Amino acid sequence: MAVAVASCSASHTQESATQGWTEIQRSEWYEATQGSRLIPYDWLVALEQPGSDRPFLDDAHIVGFRYLPRTTSFDIRLPVGFALDQRDDRSLSRTQLRWKAGQRPDERWVGMNCSACHTAEITYAGQSLRIDGGPTLADFQGFVESLNLALTQTLAEPGKWDRFAAKILQAEDNSTNRTMLQEALGQLVSWQTTQSRMNQTPLRYGYGRLDAFGHIFNKVALVADSTNATPNPADAPVSYPFLWNIHQLGHVQYNAIVANSPLRSPISGGTFDVGALGRNTGEVIGVFADVAARRAPGLKGFDSSVDIGSLVALEQRLMRLEPPKWPTHFPPINEELAAEGERLFRANCASCHLPLTDLTTRVPDRISTFNGASAPDPTDPARDKPPGTDPWMACNAYTYRSASGTMEGLPAAYLSGPPLERVANLSDMLRTTVAGVLIGAKDEVIRSAFSTFLFGDRPPRVVTAPPPVAAAPPAVRVMDPRQARLNRCMQEHSVLLGYKARPLTGIWATAPYLHNGSVPNLYQLLLPPAERVVSFRIGTREFDPKHVGYVIDEVVPGNTQTFSTIDEHGQPTPGNSNAGHDYGNAKLDEAARLAIIEYMKRI
Known part of the structure; x- marks a missing residue:
C-alpha cells in the first residue's frame, strides 16, 4: 500500500508508489553511501547561498534545482540521494583535506548516490507521488554552478568567510585553524574550478537532463593526467533513465556500453553482477568519487x-x-481503448520494445545503430531501423580522447587488451580506471x-551524523572538428554507435522522452517528428494524464x-534534437495514438 508522509506543500499530500520495498529499504536507498565525496558535511551545513546569507541547504533553494528535501532516518536535513560518506582518507587524494589542528582522517563528507538522480515525484489532483527508480527532474548543472559560486564567494568575501569559519571551527576558532581552513577551502575551489573548465x-x-558520460570521461581524464587532460565539452545531456527492470537487460546505458554479467548463487539465491558493479563504479567516479591512479x-x-x-x-x-502502477487517484484507464492500444503496440512497437511479465525474465538487447552494418545481430529487426535521434551522446562516447598520463602503457582493460597510447580513447581509459579501482578494492569485491x-x-552502508550545527575567412576551409567526429560516427562500424530500445514497463512515469529528454510526453513521441513541439516549458511536477508527461503550459x-x-537564430541545437523514433508515426491517426498511450499506462 502507499504510505503517507509529510505534506510537501500546503496544498499537496505526498505518498510513495507501491514498488515492493519496505520503508526501511526505501530509506536506505536514499541515504546509503557509494563513496561519493563532494564537500565536507560540516562545510555544506555552514555554506551560504550565493549573494545571500541564507543557508545553501534551505529547502526553498534545494527545491529550486528540483532536488527533494528530506529529513533522514537519523534526523538531519539532506535532500534525497545526498549521502554521507565517512572513511579513513589517508590513501585518498583530493579529499584528504585538513582544516584544523589534530583533525581526524575520517571526517564526514557529502556526495550523491544513485537515488539523487533516479527518484521521481509527480503531482496530480493535489497529491504528490514519490516514485523510486524514476527519473529526477533535477538541474544538476545549475546545482553545481551554484555550489561552486557559493564556495568561491565564501573564499573571497570577508563577511561570508567569517561566518563560515566560525560555524565550522566553533570552539577551535583560532588564527592557525582559520589559515588551515582557508587553504583547504582554496584546494576545493581549485578542484571544482578545474572540473567546471573540463565540462x-x-x-x-x-x-x-545530465551529460553523465561527459562528466565521467572528464573526471577520468583528470585522474589520469590533471595537467594535460583534454577538456571535452559535456554537451550531450540525456534524460535520466528509469532503473526498475535494469537487471533484466543485457546492457543498461543508452549506448549499451557496459554489459550486465549476473552470477546467481545456488546456495543463497543472491545475485552478484560484476558487470553492474563496473557500471556503477564508473557512475561514482563521475559523481565525486576520489580516485588516486598510479603508474605501473x-x-x-x-x-x-x-x-x-x-x-x-x-x-x-x-x-x-x-515498476509503478498507474495510480488509483489518476483518471481510470479505459480498458476497451487500452485493448485496442495493445493490438496497435504489438503491431508497431513490440519488435523493439519487448514486453516484460515479471521481475526475473531476461530480455535480449534491441540496439538500433546509426549504421546498419554495426548492428550486433544481423537478424535483429532493429538492424534496419536506425534511431534517427540526436547522435551526440553516442558519438561523444565513441570519439572523445585525452592524455592517458599515469595510465599510459596499461592494457585498455587493465589486465588485457592493447596498451593505452599517450593519447587514448576515454572509453578505454574509463574501462582501465574502473578495473583499477576494483582491483584496488579486490578484498572487498571478493568479500561481497x-x-x-x-x-x-x-x-x-548508511553513514549517520549528529544534528547539524569580424575576421576575414581563412584561405583554406578546414572542416569543423565536431562535424568531422559526427561524420565518423555515421560511417564507422561499432555497436556503440547507436541506442538501445528497452521494455517500456512503467514508462508512464518517466517523462520527458527520447534518450535526451527532447519530447515532453508520449503523445508527442507518437507524432511525426516534424509535428512535435520545438520548445516546451519544464520544471513543474504536475502530471498530464491524457498526453502522459508533465504539464508543459x-x-x-x-x-x-x-x-x-533550436537556438535564437532558429538553427538546430546539437544535443537537443527531437527527431527520430519514427517508425510510421504518420500512419497513426489521433484515435490510434490515444489508444497506444492508454495501453502504455498499464504495462
Whole structure:
C-alpha cells in the first residue's frame, strides 16, 4: 500500500508508489553511501547561498534545482540521494583535506548516490507521488554552478568567510585553524574550478537532463593526467533513465556500453553482477568519487573512495524494485481503448520494445545503430531501423580522447587488451580506471561476492551524523572538428554507435522522452517528428494524464525553464534534437495514438 508522509506543500499530500520495498529499504536507498565525496558535511551545513546569507541547504533553494528535501532516518536535513560518506582518507587524494589542528582522517563528507538522480515525484489532483527508480527532474548543472559560486564567494568575501569559519571551527576558532581552513577551502575551489573548465559547454541541460558520460570521461581524464587532460565539452545531456527492470537487460546505458554479467548463487539465491558493479563504479567516479591512479600499479590497482559493498547491495536492492502502477487517484484507464492500444503496440512497437511479465525474465538487447552494418545481430529487426535521434551522446562516447598520463602503457582493460597510447580513447581509459579501482578494492569485491554466494543480499552502508550545527575567412576551409567526429560516427562500424530500445514497463512515469529528454510526453513521441513541439516549458511536477508527461503550459507554477530544439537564430541545437523514433508515426491517426498511450499506462 502507499504510505503517507509529510505534506510537501500546503496544498499537496505526498505518498510513495507501491514498488515492493519496505520503508526501511526505501530509506536506505536514499541515504546509503557509494563513496561519493563532494564537500565536507560540516562545510555544506555552514555554506551560504550565493549573494545571500541564507543557508545553501534551505529547502526553498534545494527545491529550486528540483532536488527533494528530506529529513533522514537519523534526523538531519539532506535532500534525497545526498549521502554521507565517512572513511579513513589517508590513501585518498583530493579529499584528504585538513582544516584544523589534530583533525581526524575520517571526517564526514557529502556526495550523491544513485537515488539523487533516479527518484521521481509527480503531482496530480493535489497529491504528490514519490516514485523510486524514476527519473529526477533535477538541474544538476545549475546545482553545481551554484555550489561552486557559493564556495568561491565564501573564499573571497570577508563577511561570508567569517561566518563560515566560525560555524565550522566553533570552539577551535583560532588564527592557525582559520589559515588551515582557508587553504583547504582554496584546494576545493581549485578542484571544482578545474572540473567546471573540463565540462564547460554553452548548452543548458535544464531540468531532468545530465551529460553523465561527459562528466565521467572528464573526471577520468583528470585522474589520469590533471595537467594535460583534454577538456571535452559535456554537451550531450540525456534524460535520466528509469532503473526498475535494469537487471533484466543485457546492457543498461543508452549506448549499451557496459554489459550486465549476473552470477546467481545456488546456495543463497543472491545475485552478484560484476558487470553492474563496473557500471556503477564508473557512475561514482563521475559523481565525486576520489580516485588516486598510479603508474605501473600491477595488482595493487588504484586507491579510491568507491564503496564496493554498498554498490553491490544497492544493485541487489534494485533487483526487487517493482515498476509503478498507474495510480488509483489518476483518471481510470479505459480498458476497451487500452485493448485496442495493445493490438496497435504489438503491431508497431513490440519488435523493439519487448514486453516484460515479471521481475526475473531476461530480455535480449534491441540496439538500433546509426549504421546498419554495426548492428550486433544481423537478424535483429532493429538492424534496419536506425534511431534517427540526436547522435551526440553516442558519438561523444565513441570519439572523445585525452592524455592517458599515469595510465599510459596499461592494457585498455587493465589486465588485457592493447596498451593505452599517450593519447587514448576515454572509453578505454574509463574501462582501465574502473578495473583499477576494483582491483584496488579486490578484498572487498571478493568479500561481497562471497557474502552474496553464501548468505544472499545485504543492506547498503548508511553513514549517520549528529544534528547539524569580424575576421576575414581563412584561405583554406578546414572542416569543423565536431562535424568531422559526427561524420565518423555515421560511417564507422561499432555497436556503440547507436541506442538501445528497452521494455517500456512503467514508462508512464518517466517523462520527458527520447534518450535526451527532447519530447515532453508520449503523445508527442507518437507524432511525426516534424509535428512535435520545438520548445516546451519544464520544471513543474504536475502530471498530464491524457498526453502522459508533465504539464508543459507556461502558466503552470514551477515551469521556469524552456527546453528548445533550436537556438535564437532558429538553427538546430546539437544535443537537443527531437527527431527520430519514427517508425510510421504518420500512419497513426489521433484515435490510434490515444489508444497506444492508454495501453502504455498499464504495462
